[in-house]
Amino acid sequence: MASKILNDDLAVRDGKARQTPSGGALLNTELAKDDKIYTYAAPEKEKVKVKLRLSEEKVMRIKEICALFDYNPGELINILHQTQHALGYLPAEVQEVVAHSLNVSTAHVYGVVTFYSYFTMVPKGRFPVSICTGTACYVRGAEKVLDEFKRQLGISVGETTQDGKFSLSCLRCVGACGLAPVVMVGEKVYGRVSPDGVKAILDGYKDL
Amino acid sequence: MTKLKSLAELIKMKEMLLQQKKGYSKHLHVCGGTGCQAAHSKTLDMNLKEIIDDKGLNNSVRVVTTGCFGFCEKGPIVKVLPDNTFYTEVKPADAREIIEDHILKGNKVERLFYTDPATNEKVSNSEEMGFYKKQLRIALRNCGAINPEDIHDYIENDGYQALGKVMLVYGAVETIDIIKKSGLRGRGGGGFPTGLKWEITSKVEADQKYVVCNADEGDPGAFMDRAILEGDPHSVIEAMAICGYTIGATKGLVYIRAEYPLAITRLKKAINQARETGLLGTDIMGSGFDFDIELRFGAGAFVCGEETALIHSMEGLRGEPTFKPPFPSVSGYLGKPTNVNNVETFANIPVIINKGADWFASIGTEKSKGTKVFALAGKINNVGLIEVPMGTTLREIIYEIGGGIKDGKKFKAIQTGGPSGGCLTEKHLDTPIDYDNLTAAGSMMGSGGMIVLDEDDCMVSVAKFYLDFIVEESCGKCAPCRVGNKRLYETLERITQGKGTPEDLERLKNLSNVIKETSLCGLGQTSPNPVLSTMENFWDEYVEHVYEKKCRSGQCKALLNYHIEEELCVGCTACKRSCPVNAITGDKKQLHVINQDICIKCGACEEKCAFDAITIRIEKKIPA
Known part of the structure; x- marks a missing residue:
C-alpha cells in the first residue's frame, strides 16, 4: 500500500517519457541508460503513471553505498546524500531499495527524504538554476529576478523544463550577500543579477 | 608529517616554522x-x-x-x-x-x-x-591571516597550544573555571553560559560522551560560521578537543550544512592534517587523552539548528525537536550526554585559554563579554562580516563600519536575529548591543544576521517574508507552529493585497502570542517575533495597509494606483486595448481614464504606453 501511494505521488511524468526513459533530464546520469520504465495506469491521455524498474547495476550500487555505512540506519542521511550524488535523485524505487537494505520501513526512508529540502524525488535539470531568496537578496530584489526566470523558462519553482535542460529552485543564502541578489547555475555563482540580466545568463547555456 | 609527542615539540615546531x-x-x-x-x-x-x-x-x-x-x-x-x-x-x-x-x-x-x-x-x-x-577580531582572528588548508600556518599562530596547556597544565576543573570566569555565552543565539554548560555535562556520569559542533547555519543572511570554518577550521577542531578533554568525551561530531561545500572540504582537510600531526587521535601530545572528530551532514532544514532536532538528524531521523528536559547535556546523541556548542563559540575558546579569562572578561558589557560576529547585509554600503565588542551601538555599526545607507536613502529599520528576531528602529540606534538589550528591545541576538532596511522597504512585507520562511521550515510536529504560522502568513498576505480588515490586526496579535506561548521548541516560540516587533514599531504602516489600503513604500503591488497623466495622454487607445479587464475608458484622441475599482494593477498599460503617460502612485487620490 505504501509503495502504491508513493508511486501515485511521484511517478507522474510526461507522456514523452516513454520514448526517452524518464525524460531527457536524466540522460546525463547513469540511471537513465539502462533503467526500464513501465506504465501501470493511464488516467489521462498526456500524463501516464510510470514506475521505474531499476537496473541490477543500480540496485547493486545502492546496496554498496549502504554496505559502506555498515547498514546502519543511523547513517541514513549520509547514505541518502551519497545515493543522490550517485544517481541524481531519489525516486520511490530507490528509497525502497535503501529501506530494504537497512531493514527499516520504506515509510521511514520516505519520511526522511521528504523532510529535508536537499533531497529531491524528481530529477533536476542539467543546469539547475537556484535563486537565493535569503533576506539580503530579498531586500535587494531577488523576487523580481525569480519572476523573470519563471517567465523565461516557463516553469515554476521545483520544476524542470521539458527538454531537461534547466530546473528552477530557491535556496537560502549562499553567503555571498555582498553580491546580492545572487543566482547559482550549477556550481557557478552570478552576483548582482537584475531582471534584465536573466536573459544573458540563460543565453550562456544556449548551445550547451 | 611528523607526529608531535609533547607540548614542547609543538612549541619547537612553531619556532622552526617562524624561522622558515x-x-x-x-x-x-x-x-x-x-x-x-x-x-x-x-x-x-x-x-x-x-x-x-x-x-x-x-x-x-x-x-x-x-x-x-x-x-x-x-x-x-x-x-x-x-x-x-x-x-x-x-x-x-x-x-x-x-x-x-x-x-x-x-x-x-x-x-x-x-x-x-x-x-x-x-x-x-x-x-x-x-x-x-x-x-575587534577574536573569533575571526585568523580569517584572512592564515592559509586554512595548512596546519602549519595555524601552529605558527600559537595553534593547538591552548589544547596542550589544558591537557598538561590546567586540567579539566581549572579549564571549566577559566571559561566560566571569561563570561563567554553561547553564540548560536540562546546566550547560555558556555562554562556552565561544560560543567553540567562534565558532571554527568556515562561510559561515552559526545562533543557536538553545531555548524547548521540556517539563518538566511548569516554566514559567520561558514566564514570561520572556511577561514580557520583548526580553531574549531582545537576547541572541540579542549571541550572533549574537560567534559570527558573522546568523540566529536560536526553537524554541518551540505550547502557549504567549501567549508566541508576545508574542514575535512584540517581534520586529516590534525590526525597526521598527532593533534587528533590517540594519546594527543603525550597526555594519554584520545579524541577524534567525524562529520555529519545536514540536508537543508532550518529547524536542525535547534539542538534536540540536530541530534535527531545526526541519528538519521527526521530533524524534529523534542521537549526539554532532558537536556542534551544529560541525554543527547544516542542517549549519551552531549555538549552542543556553535562554531563561533568554539572559535573563541583557544584565545580565552591562551590570553586568560580576565582579558576576555574585560571586553564587552557587564553581562555579555567578548565580541560578536555579525553578518551585515541589505541596504548598506559596506556589506560584509564584522566582529565588534559587545556594547557597540547600532549607530556605530551602520554608519561607521557599514558606511551608511546605500544610495543615500533614509534608514528605516535593522532586522537582527534572523527569522526569530525582530526589527529595531531609529530609537534603538544608540542602544549598546548585547544579549539582554536586544531582547529587551523586542529582538534577539540570534546567530548574528543584521539586515538593514531603508525607506523603500514595506515592513508588512518584511514580516510576511519571514513568515513565509517559517511556514516552509516548520517541522510540522506541533500544531501552534505548523498551523498557527500558516494562518499568520495568510493574514499578512491578505493585508498586503489590500483585503485586510481591522479584525485581522487584532487576530495577528492574539495568534502571535498563542504561538509564542504554546510551541514546542525555540523555532515556534520565536517565530511570531517578526510580526510582533514590526507591529510594535511600525503600527502606522499596518493601519495604513488596512484602513487606507496604502503602502507607503510602494512595495505592495496590489495597493498601488495607476493613473493616466492628463498632459501626457494623446488618446492613442493603446492602453485601453491592452487592459485585460477593460478598466480603461476614453475615446480616440481623448484623455483616457483608469477605473480604480476594476483595475487589477497588472501593469500592462504602463508597458504599452509610448508616451510615459501612465504613472504609479501610492496615494489613491491625485494630490492637488
Whole structure:
C-alpha cells in the first residue's frame, strides 16, 4: 500500500517519457541508460503513471553505498546524500531499495527524504538554476529576478523544463550577500543579477 | 608529517616554522572565501602565483590563499604584508600590475585602493578604513591571516597550544573555571553560559560522551560560521578537543550544512592534517587523552539548528525537536550526554585559554563579554562580516563600519536575529548591543544576521517574508507552529493585497502570542517575533495597509494606483486595448481614464504606453 501511494505521488511524468526513459533530464546520469520504465495506469491521455524498474547495476550500487555505512540506519542521511550524488535523485524505487537494505520501513526512508529540502524525488535539470531568496537578496530584489526566470523558462519553482535542460529552485543564502541578489547555475555563482540580466545568463547555456 | 609527542615539540615546531618564513620579504594574502571566489579570486590567485614564478620571486614573495576578510562588498580582496596595503575589487588581470609595480618597484597601485564613501579619499591601509577601525577580531582572528588548508600556518599562530596547556597544565576543573570566569555565552543565539554548560555535562556520569559542533547555519543572511570554518577550521577542531578533554568525551561530531561545500572540504582537510600531526587521535601530545572528530551532514532544514532536532538528524531521523528536559547535556546523541556548542563559540575558546579569562572578561558589557560576529547585509554600503565588542551601538555599526545607507536613502529599520528576531528602529540606534538589550528591545541576538532596511522597504512585507520562511521550515510536529504560522502568513498576505480588515490586526496579535506561548521548541516560540516587533514599531504602516489600503513604500503591488497623466495622454487607445479587464475608458484622441475599482494593477498599460503617460502612485487620490 505504501509503495502504491508513493508511486501515485511521484511517478507522474510526461507522456514523452516513454520514448526517452524518464525524460531527457536524466540522460546525463547513469540511471537513465539502462533503467526500464513501465506504465501501470493511464488516467489521462498526456500524463501516464510510470514506475521505474531499476537496473541490477543500480540496485547493486545502492546496496554498496549502504554496505559502506555498515547498514546502519543511523547513517541514513549520509547514505541518502551519497545515493543522490550517485544517481541524481531519489525516486520511490530507490528509497525502497535503501529501506530494504537497512531493514527499516520504506515509510521511514520516505519520511526522511521528504523532510529535508536537499533531497529531491524528481530529477533536476542539467543546469539547475537556484535563486537565493535569503533576506539580503530579498531586500535587494531577488523576487523580481525569480519572476523573470519563471517567465523565461516557463516553469515554476521545483520544476524542470521539458527538454531537461534547466530546473528552477530557491535556496537560502549562499553567503555571498555582498553580491546580492545572487543566482547559482550549477556550481557557478552570478552576483548582482537584475531582471534584465536573466536573459544573458540563460543565453550562456544556449548551445550547451 | 611528523607526529608531535609533547607540548614542547609543538612549541619547537612553531619556532622552526617562524624561522622558515623569515626569508620572505612580502606576503600576498588573497581572499579565498565563497564570496570572493564567486568574483573570480581563484583565477587571480593563480595569476599572481604564475607571475611570481615567471619573475623568479618564489623565494622572497609568498601568496597565501586565506579565509574571508569580511569585506565582501568590495571583493576580491588582496592584502600585501608587511606594509598592510589593502586592495579591493581586484580583477585577475590586475595581478601583473600588483607584482610589477608594487612588489618590484615599490609603487602601490592606487586605483585599487578603497575609496571612503564619506570623504572620497583613497585609503591604502586597512587599519585606517572605517570598516575595520571599530572592529575587534577574536573569533575571526585568523580569517584572512592564515592559509586554512595548512596546519602549519595555524601552529605558527600559537595553534593547538591552548589544547596542550589544558591537557598538561590546567586540567579539566581549572579549564571549566577559566571559561566560566571569561563570561563567554553561547553564540548560536540562546546566550547560555558556555562554562556552565561544560560543567553540567562534565558532571554527568556515562561510559561515552559526545562533543557536538553545531555548524547548521540556517539563518538566511548569516554566514559567520561558514566564514570561520572556511577561514580557520583548526580553531574549531582545537576547541572541540579542549571541550572533549574537560567534559570527558573522546568523540566529536560536526553537524554541518551540505550547502557549504567549501567549508566541508576545508574542514575535512584540517581534520586529516590534525590526525597526521598527532593533534587528533590517540594519546594527543603525550597526555594519554584520545579524541577524534567525524562529520555529519545536514540536508537543508532550518529547524536542525535547534539542538534536540540536530541530534535527531545526526541519528538519521527526521530533524524534529523534542521537549526539554532532558537536556542534551544529560541525554543527547544516542542517549549519551552531549555538549552542543556553535562554531563561533568554539572559535573563541583557544584565545580565552591562551590570553586568560580576565582579558576576555574585560571586553564587552557587564553581562555579555567578548565580541560578536555579525553578518551585515541589505541596504548598506559596506556589506560584509564584522566582529565588534559587545556594547557597540547600532549607530556605530551602520554608519561607521557599514558606511551608511546605500544610495543615500533614509534608514528605516535593522532586522537582527534572523527569522526569530525582530526589527529595531531609529530609537534603538544608540542602544549598546548585547544579549539582554536586544531582547529587551523586542529582538534577539540570534546567530548574528543584521539586515538593514531603508525607506523603500514595506515592513508588512518584511514580516510576511519571514513568515513565509517559517511556514516552509516548520517541522510540522506541533500544531501552534505548523498551523498557527500558516494562518499568520495568510493574514499578512491578505493585508498586503489590500483585503485586510481591522479584525485581522487584532487576530495577528492574539495568534502571535498563542504561538509564542504554546510551541514546542525555540523555532515556534520565536517565530511570531517578526510580526510582533514590526507591529510594535511600525503600527502606522499596518493601519495604513488596512484602513487606507496604502503602502507607503510602494512595495505592495496590489495597493498601488495607476493613473493616466492628463498632459501626457494623446488618446492613442493603446492602453485601453491592452487592459485585460477593460478598466480603461476614453475615446480616440481623448484623455483616457483608469477605473480604480476594476483595475487589477497588472501593469500592462504602463508597458504599452509610448508616451510615459501612465504613472504609479501610492496615494489613491491625485494630490492637488
